[in-house]
Amino acid sequence: MSEKELDDEPDSTDEEAVDSSLMGIDVAKTTDEDGDRIGSTETVIETRNLDVYYGEERALQDVNMDIHEREVTAIIGPSGCGKSTYLRCINRMNDLVEAANVEGEVRFNGTDMYGDDIDPVALRRRIGMVFQHPNPFPKSIYDNVAYGLRVQGRKVTDEKIERALRDAALWDEVKDQLDESAMDLSGGQQQRLCIARAIAVDPEVILMDEPASALDPIATSKIEDLIDDLAEEYTVVIVTHNMQQAARISDRTAVFLTGGELVEYDDTEKIFENPDDDRVEDYITGKFG
Ligand SMILES: Nc1ncnc2c1ncn2[C@@H]1O[C@H](COP(=O)(O)OP(=O)(O)OP(=O)(O)O)[C@@H](O)[C@H]1O
Numbered sequence: 001m002s003e004k005e006l007d008d009e010p011d012s013t014d015e016e017a018v019d020s021s022l023m024g025i026d027v028a029k030t031t032d033e034d035g036d037r038i039g040s041t042e043t044v045i046e047t048r049n050l051d052v053y054y055g056e057e058r059a060l061q062d063v064n065m066d067i068h069e070r071e072v073t074a075i076i077g078p079s080g081c082g083k084s085t086y087l088r089c090i091n092r093m094n095d096l097v098e099a100a101n102v103e104g105e106v107r108f109n110g111t112d113m114y115g116d117d118i119d120p121v122a123l124r125r126r127i128g129m130v131f132q133h134p135n136p137f138p139k140s141i142y143d144n145v146a147y148g149l150r151v152q153g154r155k156v157t158d159e160k161i162e163r164a165l166r167d168a169a170l171w172d173e174v175k176d177q178l179d180e181s182a183m184d185l186s187g188g189q190q191q192r193l194c195i196a197r198a199i200a201v202d203p204e205v206i207l208m209d210e211p212a213s214a215l216d217p218i219a220t221s222k223i224e225d226l227i228d229d230l231a232e233e234y235t236v237v238i239v240t241h242n243m244q245q246a247a248r249i250s251d252r253t254a255v256f257l258t259g260g261e262l263v264e265y266d267d268t269e270k271i272f273e274n275p276d277d278d279r280v281e282d283y284i285t286g287k288f289g
């Protein structure tokens with residue numbers, strides 16, 4: 001695998017929000033006045049002709065999609081259209097699903113992720129995942145964040161733990177109770193702890209499968225703010241059923257429809273304001289799905 005490339009300073013972070021509300025959904029501005037993208041245009045993950053079968057059933061069909069560095073990519077679509085399946089393909093979690101058969105190509109920084117010489121466990125250290133339901137370990141807050149570092153045989157320092165908790169916007173709430181059980185935190189705090197646990201090992205990509213769907217509006221809003229901040233440093237791919245959330249926090253949006261077809265993938269603004277495909281418009285406006 002190629003080593004993580006050290007990047008120059010991120011491109012302009014002029015993230016002026018605009019209130020463009022066609023279809024009644026506000027879309028964050030992701031281009032500058034000249035129409036140039038604010039995020040990086042480097043591709044981190046490429047999927048080519050990706051098909052996934054569970055036994056005879058095809059869950060993804062011929063998906064071609066590039067995920068860009070230090071952007072938030074949202075994946076939306078009706079239940080069962082293959083969103084989680086897609087996410088699991090891009091850190092090889094589908095390896096753990098016996099019935100799953102993945103065909104086609106997934107590249108991570110140009111390297112074939114399904115190549116014979118790739119260690120999926122090592123890969124998952126660089127492409128972390130956060131799930132729908134917060135799943136902290138029944139350990140202390142500190143030990144939860146330290147977990148990945150310990151598993152990898154890396155040094156655990158108080159500084160690393162603090163940095164991860166700060167990056168996950170949780171530090172101020174837990175700094176005086178690091179030795180207490182993670183299970184005593186609220187759901188929203190537990191989810192931010194899981195994000196801290198994921199980022200403590202310094203991954204390049206963070207995959208999130210409906211990370212806020214089990215949370216109340218305040219906790220959801222904290223997670224959304226956090227995702228926005230994380231995208232300055234990490235590449236974030238998020239599955240969500242919440243259309244407003246996708247519009248608010250993502251740079252690009254991929255719309256999957258039933259049968260595992262990627263129907264449209266473009267700048268979030270374009271998808272929510274003027275999609276090419278009528279089915280996307282119907283889905284976004286609630287006429288379908
Ligand atoms: N482990 C599995 N074994 C067999 N079939 C599966 C498995 N996981 C998913 N599927 C099937 O693959 C299809 C896509 O499922 P997937 O979980 O990716 O959808 P999704 O878009 O994430 O849905 P949701 O929004 O409900 O989470 C569905 O038809 C589902 O029944």
Ligand SMILES: [Mg+2]
Pocket residue numbers: 083084085209
């Ligand atoms: Mg799912």
